[in-house]
Amino acid sequence: MLGINKIVRVKNFTVEFNTPRGKLAAVTNVSFDVNQGETLGIVGESGAGKSTLASGILRLLPFNANIVSGGVVVDGKEVLSMSESQLNKELRWNVISYVPQASQNALDPLYKVRDQFVETVQAHSDVRESEVLARASELLEHVGVDPAKLNSYPWELSGGQKQRVMIALALILNPKIIIMDEPTTALDTIIQAQILELFKQLKQFQKLTSVFISHDIAVISNVADRIAVMYAGRLAELGEVKEVFSRPLHPYTQGLLKSVPDMRKNEVFGFIPGLPPDLVNPPTGCPFHPRCPFVMEICRTVLPTFEAYGGEHYAACHVASKKFVEAK
Amino acid sequence: MNVESTRNVFEAQDLRVYFRVKARGSKLFVRAVDGVDLSVERNTSVGLVGESGSGKTTLGKTLVGLIKPYSGRVLFEGRDLYRLSRQEMKDFRRRVQMVYQDPFDAIDPLYSVYDAVAEGMRILRLYSDKQQMDEAVYRALETVRLTPPQEYAARRITSLSGGQRQRVAVARSVAMNPEAMILDEPVSMLDASVRGEVIKLMSDLKLAGKTFMMITHDIATVKFFTERIVVMYLGKVVEVGDSLDIISEPLHPYSQALVAAVPVPDPEHKVQSLAKGEIPNAVLPPPGCRFHPRCPIAQEVCKTEEPLLREVRKGRFVACHFA
Numbered sequence: 001m002l003g004i005n006k007i008v009r010v011k012n013f014t015v016e017f018n019t020p021r022g023k024l025a026a027v028t029n030v031s032f033d034v035n036q037g038e039t040l041g042i043v044g045e046s047g048a049g050k051s052t053l054a055s056g057i058l059r060l061l062p063f064n065a066n067i068v069s070g071g072v073v074v075d076g077k078e079v080l081s082m083s084e085s086q087l088n089k090e091l092r093w094n095v096i097s098y099v100p101q102a103s104q105n106a107l108d109p110l111y112k113v114r115d116q117f118v119e120t121v122q123a124h125s126d127v128r129e130s131e132v133l134a135r136a137s138e139l140l141e142h143v144g145v146d147p148a149k150l151n152s153y154p155w156e157l158s159g160g161q162k163q164r165v166m167i168a169l170a171l172i173l174n175p176k177i178i179i180m181d182e183p184t185t186a187l188d189t190i191i192q193a194q195i196l197e198l199f200k201q202l203k204q205f206q207k208l209t210s211v212f213i214s215h216d217i218a219v220i221s222n223v224a225d226r227i228a229v230m231y232a233g234r235l236a237e238l239g240e241v242k243e244v245f246s247r248p249l250h251p252y253t254q255g256l257l258k259s260v261p262d263m264r265k266n267e268v269f270g271f272i273p274g275l276p277p278d279l280v281n282p283p284t285g286c287p288f289h290p291r292c293p294f295v296m297e298i299c300r301t302v303l304p305t306f307e308a309y310g311g312e313h314y315a316a317c318h319v320a321s322k323k324f325v326e327a328k
Numbered sequence: 329m330n331v332e333s334t335r336n337v338f339e340a341q342d343l344r345v346y347f348r349v350k351a352r353g354s355k356l357f358v359r360a361v362d363g364v365d366l367s368v369e370r371n372t373s374v375g376l377v378g379e380s381g382s383g384k385t386t387l388g389k390t391l392v393g394l395i396k397p398y399s400g401r402v403l404f405e406g407r408d409l410y411r412l413s414r415q416e417m418k419d420f421r422r423r424v425q426m427v428y429q430d431p432f433d434a435i436d437p438l439y440s441v442y443d444a445v446a447e448g449m450r451i452l453r454l455y456s457d458k459q460q461m462d463e464a465v466y467r468a469l470e471t472v473r474l475t476p477p478q479e480y481a482a483r484r485i486t487s488l489s490g491g492q493r494q495r496v497a498v499a500r501s502v503a504m505n506p507e508a509m510i511l512d513e514p515v516s517m518l519d520a521s522v523r524g525e526v527i528k529l530m531s532d533l534k535l536a537g538k539t540f541m542m543i544t545h546d547i548a549t550v551k552f553f554t555e556r557i558v559v560m561y562l563g564k565v566v567e568v569g570d571s572l573d574i575i576s577e578p579l580h581p582y583s584q585a586l587v588a589a590v591p592v593p594d595p596e597h598k599v600q601s602l603a604k605g606e607i608p609n610a611v612l613p614p615p616g617c618r619f620h621p622r623c624p625i626a627q628e629v630c631k632t633e634e635p636l637l638r639e640v641r642k643g644r645f646v647a648c649h650f651a
Contacts, residue, residue: 045519045520045521046490046519158606159380160606161606188379188380188545189379189545189546189547189586189589189590190379190585190586190589190601190603191379191606192589192591192599193588193589193591193599193600193601193602194601194604196591196598196599196601197599197600197601215519215520216520216591217520217593218590218591218592218593219591221591221592221593221594221595221597222591222595222598222599241595242595242596245593245594245595255521256520256521257593259520259521259523259524260520260592260593261548261549261551261552262592262593262594263547263548263551263575263587263590263592264592264597266572268524268527268528268531268552269523269524269527269552270524271521271522271523271524271525271528272521272522273525275489275491275492275522
């Protein structure tokens, strides 16, 4: 049973950065699975560790990052013990592909769109150029870009078109899983809505499994089946989107939900006072305690463990735990 | 000061701002703002909403005197902005402040917070006395809640978080004690958890009697901050009305698309993409209604006849043949 429909398994994943000020705990002890066919949304503020986690799964971290511990299994393969060439041949792009943040700028301005497709494919498999281009045309059509744009340079495309090209590029080798890091962040709301609709269509027709990263919890509520809330490099909460939105357990999740304007309501949106902690010198106890409106004495000293609160709904919070015990 | 004649702080009359296309021999123009009439009353706030390429930032810069219009007029308190005397212009530069999008660009990274906040006051030589200048800087930092102000003033801009930098950007405008502020995407760079804080800060300034214009592509943000919304598309105003009315019942198909595209924190509610394609460039705008190639309800008439902005109900103006 175990591992059959869990296409990605991440266990106790911990990444540190070497910085001039010392070690920075970017991702600490993160565990989650991604089920086949689902979209897992990862939400959190800048610096919460979302991108480090996502790129870490594929071992695409910058040189000063260090995977300290943990295990990552993608489609049955242990990522952390594979060699770089094995990874390129057996996993990256053809099983799992990654659309990095600000990926509009990831396209090389000196190469035409067609060359970006050809180069990507030929780095990972032996396919003839004509075949690549045929498949690329088909994909571009599918994501709503005129295939004639294959002969354009990236700077001749708009931000929305570049994002669509990046998505097509990520799908060129027919991966089972796609990780998208802030795919709509730099876009206007109307173009964002178009990309979100495109994403939903792709998910339906290509039966894609995906990880969708955003700082915007409202965007996540549009696309994700489950949501993981990250704070200060750790998971604060994890669960079905509907469950987490109707019954957020972690005060950080509650604060995030109140910080997003809801157009349908007439109340002014709120905010979470204070700032996320410095991860070179993280606070003792719960990392959220300096900003938490419900902080208790224990929160200042003891790190809360990640626990299940009914079904598949998890949170790391002393307050949630206390309420849970009292309710029983 | 004569208050009566100046109910409108800003007024634009058939304003056109064109930029020449920089190709050799080109006689083409980018029509960034193409015939806009608009007014901003004292002590009110107006949201100027549209996608990138709609001309909203150009319009804002023209209102504060940074770009000269091709034709039409900009009035500040009833007087033609481009006919002010040197002294009047200097006065205007203090009384009207623009807060830019992306504060990381607007502030020199080597500056201390003090320098950043004091810069405008130094240029206009508002204070000759060091102590007065210090007080003005600290007061501004307190207003944006960067406290204790002495401590923040000494810090480098680069050591601040995005939200703090945005507050410094607001503080340097506030320090000039302006009567009107034009804010260009003041929160779009910020994390959700601190956006509300910056909006709250500006709401407090609004209560203190300032006139505001907020420029943004996100219609949800202005709902909670402005009384009136002006929707712009490709250099033209397509809808004007009370913020709550426009958001609960947008009448122009473009406004409808803007509202439907805003994600809401509720998994049961999905965004809808009502406008197809992307905003075309403003060199050769589509004939007829400029929105017709993207409009879900476009008819033949829309391809040839330009709809005029007309009052369809009290205080609500829409430029659409079918509104």
